[in-house]
Amino acid sequence: MNVRSFFDTNIFVYSxxxxxxxxxxxxxxxxxxxxxxxxxxISFQVVREFFSVALRxxxxxxxxxxxxxxxxxxxxxxxxxxxSVSLCLKALAIRSRYxxxxxxxxxxxxxxxxxxxxxxxxxxxxxxxxxxxxxxxPFLNS
Numbered sequence: 001m002n003v004r005s006f007f008d009t010n011i012f013v014y015s016x017x018x019x020x021x022x023x024x025x026x027x028x029x030x031x032x033x034x035x036x037x038x039x040x041x042i043s044f045q046v047v048r049e050f051f052s053v054a055l056r057x058x059x060x061x062x063x064x065x066x067x068x069x070x071x072x073x074x075x076x077x078x079x080x081x082x083x084s085v086s087l088c089l090k091a092l093a094i095r096s097r098y099x100x101x102x103x104x105x106x107x108x109x110x111x112x113x114x115x116x117x118x119x120x121x122x123x124x125x126x127x128x129x130x131x132x133x134x135x136x137x138p139f140l141n142s
Contacts, residue, residue, distance in 0.1 A: 005034055006041045006111035007078065008121035009049040011138070016058055023139050030120060030138055035077060043081035043110035045103070050075065081110040094130060108133065 007030070014020065015027040034040030051071075054062050062070065081087070090109035094100060100108065104124060111119040112131045119135050126137040 002037065002039060003118055004039050004041055004114065004116045005118040005120060006114060006116040007046065008107055008119065008123060009046045010122045011120050012046070012050045013053050018059060026138050031074065035074065040078040041080050041114045041116055042075065042078040043107070044079065044083060045106055045110065047071070047075050047079060081114050087113055098130065
């Protein structure tokens with residue numbers, strides 16, 4: 001797997017979802033493949049959103065040591081996009097042109113800014129290409 005790929009928050013969330021084990025398996029496989037290859041990318045927004053969900057909605061709350069370990073061992077190696085004016089300007093342009101909500105536009109802009117070929121997300125339009133980034137829902141037909 002040599003393709004730089006951006007991961008939306010829902011991929012990490014599904015990797016913990018015991019209610020949907022098939023989606024959890026797919027999410028975990030994607031994360032592991034891209035972690036091993038060094039091709040996975042996320043923005044700081046994904047880190048914030050993941051912990052917002054993990055600390056409030058997971059059936060079993062992550063313990064402090066597990067949260068820190070997940071941050072440093074899983075999320076940090078993927079993390080390469082931080083907030084900037086250029087990221088916001090790109091997101092505003094995407095929002096205007098494609099009609100996505102603000103936070104979705106930021107995710108797409110981060111994928112574009114980090115020169116990813118694929119954006120894995122269940123929440124966006126599967127197959128759409130925005131500035132060279134193809135949106136892919138890894139859970140379709142699975």
